[in-house]
Amino acid sequence: MRDAPLTLDDLSSRERLDAGHDKPARLAVIGCPVAHSASPRMHQPALDEAGIDARYIKLHVEPGEVATAFARMRELGFIGCNVTVPHKFEAMAACSVVDPAAVEMGAVNTVRFEESATRGFNTDGPGFEAAVVEAFAIPLAGQDVLIAGAGGGAGGALAAHCARAGVRRLILANRSLDKIVALARWIEGHHPGLTIDTFRLDDPLLPDIARTCGLLVNTSSVGLKADDPSPLAATCFGVGQRVFDTIYQPPVTAFLAAAESAGAITANGASMLLHQGVHAFRLWFPGSEPTAAMRRGLASA
């Protein structure tokens, strides 16, 4: 299979890496697994359209090998890479410099190999904000936001970005409390003046509070399977609320279906996928305008 993931062994030399290809591999997405990644389908058309002589590859990297992968890519003159599950935390540790926003989000999803630094960023937060603006035509600043399933990596990144973007109120809800209480205190430490409330998903007080929020977001993995229930009870949703699911496959989760039934305006995570990619591309190629090519690449997949 032509676009099957490569491994660290394939990075042993330029000759081996690029054998049979017109363009040199200079960008990658690393993950474990990584075969499903949509990133090459977005980035390659944008590279081609901009006339950049580079190939974007999928690279399978086992846990514990992220630093080695970075070192090999640097040696081969890579421009940068994207980082997907489960390496977003290990990648942060393997960078020599980490953007302060990524430190707050606790994870790195984009890396730029510079002459004297391996610099880490997180474009999931900005990608989420761009998706909210595009889907709902509202700014994130000033919103009352509830994040459901905030105990994982995506929830932590989005919660930290919401604080940075200047939301008015931030409420975190999760199946278990320990992780989101720690997350809330961490974010409050960076944003004095912002109070973050935490609830268990089954807290009987949650529906009344949820209905006062203008923006509800699901960052849990509940919804990835077709028969998953909604992580929030139907009574949490109300008319005119904006409801965003970071999941894009399936396109309509039980969370979004329940929100729509209650008269909310909904969007799935497809535009977040696009915009986190756009932000990454611009970190590698400042001043570029890859959005249209990336959107077409995703749509044709």
Ligand code: ATR
């Ligand atoms: P990560 O993103 O770090 O890989 P994850 O295990 O995929 O984490 O979980 C992401 C989020 O989905 C967490 O908030 C998790 O809740 P817990 O912190 O309580 O584990 C949530 N989640 C996963 N399965 C769930 C379920 N069946 N019901 C409710 N929430 C669930």
